[in-house]
Amino acid sequence: MKTMPFFIVASIIIASIFMPENLKAMQDSVIVHVPKDTLATNSPDSSSADAVKVKTDTLAKARTKSWVIRGEVNISTGFYRMTGLDAPRGQMLPWGFTGKLTLASKSGWIIPVTGIYSSQSNRFRQPYNQVGASPVFKEKLILHAGYRNVYFSPLTLAGHTFLGGGAELQQKKLRLGFVYGKFNRAIEYNLAQPDIIPYFKRTGFAARAGFGTKVSFLDLIVMKVADDVNSINTLPEEQAVSPAENLVIGLSSRVRIKKKFTFEMDGSTSVFTRDTRAEAISDFVSIPYYDVIKKVVVPRISTQLSTAFQTAIGYRARHFSGRLQYKRIEPDFKTMGAYYFQNDIESYTASPNLTLFKSKLKLNTSIGLQHDNLLNQKKAQTNRLIGSAALVYAPDENLSLDAFYSNYGITQKAGYMPIIDTLRISQNNRTLSANGIYMKMGETTVKTFTATAIYQELQDLNSHTSAFNENKNWNYSASYTYQDLVSDFDFSLNYSYTLTKAEDLNSLFHGPTLSLNKRTLKSKNMLLSANAGYIFSEQNIYEFIEKGGVLNASASVSYTLFEHHNLSLNWSMIKSTGGQAFSENRGTVAYQLTF
Numbered sequence: 001m002k003t004m005p006f007f008i009v010a011s012i013i014i015a016s017i018f019m020p021e022n023l024k025a026m027q028d029s030v031i032v033h034v035p036k037d038t039l040a041t042n043s044p045d046s047s048s049a050d051a052v053k054v055k056t057d058t059l060a061k062a063r064t065k066s067w068v069i070r071g072e073v074n075i076s077t078g079f080y081r082m083t084g085l086d087a088p089r090g091q092m093l094p095w096g097f098t099g100k101l102t103l104a105s106k107s108g109w110i111i112p113v114t115g116i117y118s119s120q121s122n123r124f125r126q127p128y129n130q131v132g133a134s135p136v137f138k139e140k141l142i143l144h145a146g147y148r149n150v151y152f153s154p155l156t157l158a159g160h161t162f163l164g165g166g167a168e169l170q171q172k173k174l175r176l177g178f179v180y181g182k183f184n185r186a187i188e189y190n191l192a193q194p195d196i197i198p199y200f201k202r203t204g205f206a207a208r209a210g211f212g213t214k215v216s217f218l219d220l221i222v223m224k225v226a227d228d229v230n231s232i233n234t235l236p237e238e239q240a241v242s243p244a245e246n247l248v249i250g251l252s253s254r255v256r257i258k259k260k261f262t263f264e265m266d267g268s269t270s271v272f273t274r275d276t277r278a279e280a281i282s283d284f285v286s287i288p289y290y291d292v293i294k295k296v297v298v299p300r301i302s303t304q305l306s307t308a309f310q311t312a313i314g315y316r317a318r319h320f321s322g323r324l325q326y327k328r329i330e331p332d333f334k335t336m337g338a339y340y341f342q343n344d345i346e347s348y349t350a351s352p353n354l355t356l357f358k359s360k361l362k363l364n365t366s367i368g369l370q371h372d373n374l375l376n377q378k379k380a381q382t383n384r385l386i387g388s389a390a391l392v393y394a395p396d397e398n399l400s401l402d403a404f405y406s407n408y409g410i411t412q413k414a415g416y417m418p419i420i421d422t423l424r425i426s427q428n429n430r431t432l433s434a435n436g437i438y439m440k441m442g443e444t445t446v447k448t449f450t451a452t453a454i455y456q457e458l459q460d461l462n463s464h465t466s467a468f469n470e471n472k473n474w475n476y477s478a479s480y481t482y483q484d485l486v487s488d489f490d491f492s493l494n495y496s497y498t499l500t501k502a503e504d505l506n507s508l509f510h511g512p513t514l515s516l517n518k519r520t521l522k523s524k525n526m527l528l529s530a531n532a533g534y535i536f537s538e539q540n541i542y543e544f545i546e547k548g549g550v551l552n553a554s555a556s557v558s559y560t561l562f563e564h565h566n567l568s569l570n571w572s573m574i575k576s577t578g579g580q581a582f583s584e585n586r587g588t589v590a591y592q593l594t595f
Helices: 004-019 021-028 048-053 056-062 119-124
Strands: 067-083 097-106 110-119 130-133 141-151 158-171 174-184 200-211 216-230 245-255 260-275 303-316 318-328 345-350 353-356 363-373 380-396 399-415 427-441 445-460 471-484 489-502 504-518 527-542 544-562 565-577 583-595
Touching: 141 174, 174 216, 200 245
Parallel strands: none
Antiparallel strands: 067 097, 067 583, 097 110, 110 130, 130 141, 141 158, 158 174, 174 200, 200 216, 216 245, 245 260, 260 303, 303 318, 318 345, 318 353, 345 363, 353 363, 363 380, 380 399, 399 427, 427 445, 445 471, 471 489, 489 504, 504 527, 527 544, 544 565, 565 583
């Protein structure tokens, strides 16, 4: 089984080299090669909106052909070796297969298909190997099949990967969408691997109905997802895992007024049951219209209803733009259609921006207020004042200068209990950065100089805790890049310096990095690359000094065998000395076929 990737690579290369000419001619009668940027591919973890980026104007270029086909296949394998650490950070013999295929027809269909299959699958609780497609018809109809990542609104179905199918329709001003599938696969408890968290099989659907265009619309979204309590056999008591259920109802709207004003609104109500095995509330109290309610969701003692709402108004003119935003998300708000939400938060944000001197000078600013403890359930309420400003000056195409400043202030006030002064949080987190890029272009060469400086500071305004929390950080870097367009040679040299100071802790990291790239042979079909860098480290912890370093090196060779065949060899090495000494080597062999 371990030799299978090598066999696949060798077989495809040999087959492509000795492909009979008549077979190639037969292939060319169906396949029409078009520029790469004319057809878009849609990866399994991309949203459905990515599929509609393909313009149907491309189809007119293939009037004598039924289909336009474009894609690529990548096969890779390699090795991994490590010494010095208790557990390896990679697989000893990793291998993988990825593929992208896009088909477009004269009738208006565009079908992007993507897939991935690799040895990484046994390192993930949920599927790593995925295949999926989202065919598009004239930017009006989108179909989904396989592993997909669909977005209906930020507070309902917002990009969670599922295995299933669905469709989205935009017919004039009618907007419809529906998906159904498996959001999590079942993971059994394994006594030999107690760190693996069991999962119930989770399936459900999401439906969207709305009115409007892709720019201005109003959508109603309903999502219902639930765990199958019988999908796993063993569930130990020490594992805090229970079968859950979620019903979400949301509204989403976008409105554009005279190309200058925009309005956005998203609201959602989530009914989340943490344990579907818990007693129903109807067993204790009488609920009006319960016979109707239970057909949708059964309220239980572990059921929680929470809401989330956000809205924004934007304005854009020639020299000025601005945005006002409000957000309120209640504690423990979550949906099974998204991976993460920052909840228990209410915020107000204003973002005025200015553009002057024919876009040579840009000023972007933002200021906001934020607090938690919306339902007065916490002992203390945390308030935040957030402000930032960025200035960009680009007088010509060769020079660009920018500066950035931000300040995040945090204070606390009493919630349902008084706050002890020694535990009260009062902090400022400041960041100041400057960056400059200068490019000098000759007839055959390009030289680029870059310099960056960043200062960060955490200031604790509580005198009782400041000695333990305050820290400062300085980061500087400078780089020089040289490109010769005639000889296809380029190299870059970079030096970075990072210093951190805190109570009883000082750390310093600095070192150079060199990168070289060169295309060789008459047809420039071989690319040689090499990188090397060394980071010196010195840490002073409670007057104990520890010195060390990390050496990084890599090299690669990429060779274009024929017009659509590429073979590459890659090697990388990390060698660390000091407190955590180890060495690590990785190597890969990869083959790519494009068509």
